[in-house]
Amino acid sequence: MSSPPDNRVGRLEDWQSEASGRLKFLERLAETSEVRLAEERKANADERKANADRLAEERKANADERKANADRLASERKWTMGIYAVMVIAVITSPFVAKILSG
Structure with missing residues (x-):
């Protein structure tokens, strides 16, 4: 049986x-959280870029349609x-034509 100081040391260890x-x-949880956060930020940035590109295409299509309509x-009108x-x-000219035709 171990003595009380040894028992304390064992519990402390x-x-x-x-x-x-x-x-x-x-630490592993923090690392995985950082990795996930970086991936999420990249995905959000990619989504924002895709949305901006889509919006630019729609605006160009709308401008082209407005020009075609104009x-x-x-x-x-012409x-x-x-x-x-x-x-x-x-x-x-109808009275003159009628006068010419009626003779």
Whole structure:
């Protein structure tokens, strides 16, 4: 049987061993947490970049669509003005044409 001082030393060594094991566990936990945090930050940065790229593409597509719509509207306005001009000319010249045809 061990004497009380030896028993104390044994308990102290056991406690120190447990504390050392806990410390190593906490160090590994901290390291894995740092690795996970770094991976998460990288994933978030990649996602933000992908979102920014997608948003830039959408903005460009919207700008292209607005330009195409503006060009189409300008073309339709020219066509409409041409139709109005033909109708006005027809209304103005119809009495003269009728007079010529009636003879």
